[in-house]
Amino acid sequence: MAHTTEPTPVVRALYHDDDVLISAVKEIRAAGYKITEVYTPFPVHGLDKAMGLKETRIAMAAFMYGLLGLTVAVTLTWYMMISDWPQNIGGKPNYNWGMNMPAFVPILFELTVFFAAHLMVWTYLVINGLYPGADAQNPDPRTTDDYFMVELPAADGLMDVLKKSGAVEIAEA
Amino acid sequence: MHYESPVRQPLILGDKSYNQITEDVVRPIENPAPRSWWMVFSIALVMFLWGVGCLAYTVGTGIGVWGLNKTVGWAWDITNFVWWVGIGHAGTLISAVLLLFRQRWRMAINRSAEAMTIFSVIQAGLFPVFHMGRVWMAYWVLPIPNQFGSLWVNFNSPLLWDVFAISTYLSVSVVFWYVGLIPDFAMVRDRAVNPVQKHIYKILSFGWGGKAKAWQRFEEVSLVLAGLATPLVLSVHTIVSMDFATSVIPGWHTTIFPPYFVAGAIFSGFAMVQTLLLIVRKVFKMEDYITVQHIEMMNIVIMVTGSIVGVAYITELFIAWYSGVEYEQYAFLNRATGPYWWAYWSMMTCNVFSPQFMWFKKLRTNLVFTFVISIVVNIGMWFERFVIIVTSLHRDYLPSSWSMFSPSFVDVGIFVGTIGFFFVLFLLYARTFPVIAQAELKTILKTSGEAQKKHHSDHGAHH
Secondary structure, rough: OOOOOOOEEEEEEEEOOHHHHHHHHHHHHHHHOOOOOEEEEOOOOOOOHHHHHHHHHHOHHHHHHHHHHHHHHHHHHHHHHHHOOOOOOOOOOOOOHHHHHHHHHHHHHHHHHHHHHHHHHHHHHOOOOOOOOOOOOOOHHHHHHHEEEEEEEOOOOHHHHHHOOOOOOOOOO | OOOOOOOOOOOEEEOHHHHHHHHHHHHHOOOOHHHHHHHHHHHHHHHHHHHHHHHHHHHHHOOOOOOOOOOOOOOOHHHHHHHHHHHOOHHHHHHHHHHHHHHHHHOOOOOHHHHHHHHHHHHOOOOOOHHHHOOOHHHHHOOOOOOOHHHHHHHHHHHHHHHHHHHHHHHHHHHHHHHHOOOOHHHHHHHOOHHHHHHHHHHEEEEEEEEEEHHHHHHHHHHHHHHHHHHHHHHHHHHHHHHHHHHOOOOOOOOHHHHHHHHHHHHHHHHHHHHHHHHHHHHOOOOOOHHHHHHHHHHHHHHHHHHHHHHHHHHHHHHHHHHHHHHHHHHHHHHHHHHHHHHHHHHHHHHHHHHHHHOHHHHOOOOOHHHHHHHHHHHHHHHHHHHHHHHHHHOOHHHHHHOOOOOOOHHHHHHHHHHHHHHHHHHHHHHHHOOHHHHHHHHHHHHHHHHHHHHHHHHHHHH
């Protein structure tokens, strides 16, 4: 069953300059081909726009994680200092959480940052498929040095567009 | 058209290509260590082991082996703690605050500065933990259910705030550092020939492939982490200063402490970055990336923060007099003219006087002079903490309990040990990690590379 449908061959075009890459991506997309992936050795500014990638929502996620951290901190301080075992510590008022709150500001702040930073980074690793020992995601090792690779499904007339766009090497796999 | 002020100097010297940056950054990793590395590493290791021995003796016998007495209950341990935490501030300041301000010169130095941050915060953390005496009960500082009630930790206490601040700072710094390291480890992995090396860097690089979406997220994550780390770094030394400021000891009970401690922390941190980077750029031939301009920029930061610290010292003196509180007045009089006068004046000379040389361009671009000053500043900042802690404690309200403090060999040994431990970690880092954030640096090659800039301005002239 699996053998009946041949997978579409993938074309990989290598570029040697980030500016050439950006204009190539624009040309390829203008010619009507869909780019599946671009591998670059460093963040190329404007590449996400040229590829038509959506903006990432990870900052919003970090904000949510921060709110979660704040909630945890409020709950923790309220339960331990006000509810479960209230004590007179240096005469600080602790009739309710609000009265004692000024002394908790550092804890509220630190836990907000702690949750926002760590959970955001965990999210970042998970959605990018990054974990210790994972196989390299880039098909060509040169793309972490000074080459830029555009990957897309093979199609008619694609080779000419790629050649014209300034690709230094084109391979089909 | 792109316009740039002619004042902007190139940040990457020489005619570099992307590949050249790769080659220069991996050279220390792929080549065997030079003899000088082994020599320094051996010395650091011996110092570290000596410190381990002194710590073992402390744990086995009790903190009575330190020079503390009934009056001076905090001395070298807390001095060293604050000193190391302060040094740890520069890394995050460089990578976070300068990222938010879009200062591109940070890119060549942020990796090493962050490494320094992490390694020095590790040293800092050792002191309060071992000062607990029964270190195996260190987990009592955590808010976890226990068999005594549960009797919870005290969230009103600045010492507990410190636990949260330092652990958040350390863990967030590690994560920030590692996020930036992943693409650079991938670069090392992709070039590695030796299978063992390749495997290690494969594990470290988490499979990074430089996909466009991953880079987009990478940049967003870096920006958000910078935004989080900026208030965090300011909060850490603020909270450390509250350990003192919320007490009723004359000389400690001052509202100026938080900003004064933060400025001092940045001051000493940049000095330590200078010390380390002047060696790194020389030993690993990174002069084209860590340029004299970088050194000069950091010297300016040292000059500014040193002056802020100077203003804080003078303000403290003024307020002590102006307050009319005789205990407060005596505390400062005693600092400057009492038995620890030498510590006070060492602090004044090293921290307030020595950075003023940096007003002169000739001096702040002189590498040997910079190196000397960077060490002088760190000695001065150590004395600052010693002065604040010991001189305030040794003579307080009750003259019958006045006393002096002198360190025991264990106090000295542990301090020397942390310096050794710090350098062991830093030297291992310098041989195995990409010491320059090469992926980030490649993004500014076209705008700030020397050859590229020259090319740019030549073409500009024709139009």
